[in-house]
Amino acid sequence: MDVVDWLLDSDPAIRWQVLADLKDAPAEEVATERARIAHEGWGATLLAEQAEDGLWDGGTYRPGWIPPERDGFDAWSATHFTLQQLVDFGLDPESPEARKAIGRVRENVRWEHAGEPYFDGETEPCINGVTLTIASYFGQRGDTIAETLTGSRLNDGGWNCWAEYGARVSSFHSTICAVEGLRSWQGAGGSDPRVDEVADAGEEYLLERGLFRRRTDGAVADPRMAMLSYPVRWYHDILRGLEHFRLQNRRDPRLAEAIELVRGKADADGRWVLGNLHEGSVIIEFEMEGFPSRWITLRALRVLRWWDAA
Numbered sequence: 001m002d003v004v005d006w007l008l009d010s011d012p013a014i015r016w017q018v019l020a021d022l023k024d025a026p027a028e029e030v031a032t033e034r035a036r037i038a039h040e041g042w043g044a045t046l047l048a049e050q051a052e053d054g055l056w057d058g059g060t061y062r063p064g065w066i067p068p069e070r071d072g073f074d075a076w077s078a079t080h081f082t083l084q085q086l087v088d089f090g091l092d093p094e095s096p097e098a099r100k101a102i103g104r105v106r107e108n109v110r111w112e113h114a115g116e117p118y119f120d121g122e123t124e125p126c127i128n129g130v131t132l133t134i135a136s137y138f139g140q141r142g143d144t145i146a147e148t149l150t151g152s153r154l155n156d157g158g159w160n161c162w163a164e165y166g167a168r169v170s171s172f173h174s175t176i177c178a179v180e181g182l183r184s185w186q187g188a189g190g191s192d193p194r195v196d197e198v199a200d201a202g203e204e205y206l207l208e209r210g211l212f213r214r215r216t217d218g219a220v221a222d223p224r225m226a227m228l229s230y231p232v233r234w235y236h237d238i239l240r241g242l243e244h245f246r247l248q249n250r251r252d253p254r255l256a257e258a259i260e261l262v263r264g265k266a267d268a269d270g271r272w273v274l275g276n277l278h279e280g281s282v283i284i285e286f287e288m289e290g291f292p293s294r295w296i297t298l299r300a301l302r303v304l305r306w307w308d309a310a
Contacts, residue, residue: 132181
C-alpha cells in the first residue's frame, strides 16, 4: 500500500504535516491545508467545545465534573490537554479562531493549584513544560514559567513533578515536558543564558540514558517507554524523545538505539500501530490501541527521514 496516500486520507491536522514533512509540498499548498484546521474536522470540533469562560469541559487541568478527592483520575478533555492537542494539530496561531480561543484563556483561565493565570503556570514541571510549549506556540510570553522551570531543575540534570514532596531523582516524563517547553520558549524569542544551561542539562539527562534506559545498569527504565503512544499527554516515550531532538536537529549517536527500535516497529505495510493508549476521557478519539495509527506513522516516518538524511 502507499502509506503516504493512507496518511493523506485523513484530517487536515495530519494532511498538512504530511505535505510539509514527507512530501516537501509547495508552501502555498501546505498553508491552504493547514488553514482548514480551524474550520474542519478535529480542530473545528475542539474549538467549538470551548466555553465563553475559556474552559474546556469545565476545568483547567481536569474536567470540572471530577471531584477534587479523585485527583488521580486521568482525564484529557479539560483546557490544558485540549490546548496541547491544538498545538499538535498545528492550528495557525495567527488565525482569528486561535486568537479568540487564546484570548479567552488568557483573560479567564486559572490553575486549580492556587488560582495562577494559566500562562503563568503552576508548580509541577510536567505541567509547566507543556504549558510553556503552548504559551510559546500561541504567542504568549511564558516568562514566569521559564523562570520557574529554571529554578526547579534537580542536581542530576532533569526534573521531577514530585520534587516538592522530596523526590531527588529526575523523571523521564517531567524532563521531556520541561525541555520541550524551554526550547519552544527560546524558539519564540525567549532569551536567558540560564535557560540554555538547564535545557542542555535536561537533554543530556535523556541522551545519556538513550531515551529509555537507566544510567546505573542500562536496564530499561519502564517497558512502556519503548511503546509508541499518541496523544502523548505528559508521558515520555522514545518517539516523543526523538521528535524533540529532530526539532532541535541534533543527531546524537546515543539516539541510534531508539531510532532502530522505532524503525523495527513498522508493520509489513510500512505503518506503525498504537502501542500504548493513555486512557482517560477525551473529546476526540483517534485510533484504537493495537491498530495502525496515522499519528504515530506520521511521526515515525518524519523522524526516520530526518535521521537517515544525515
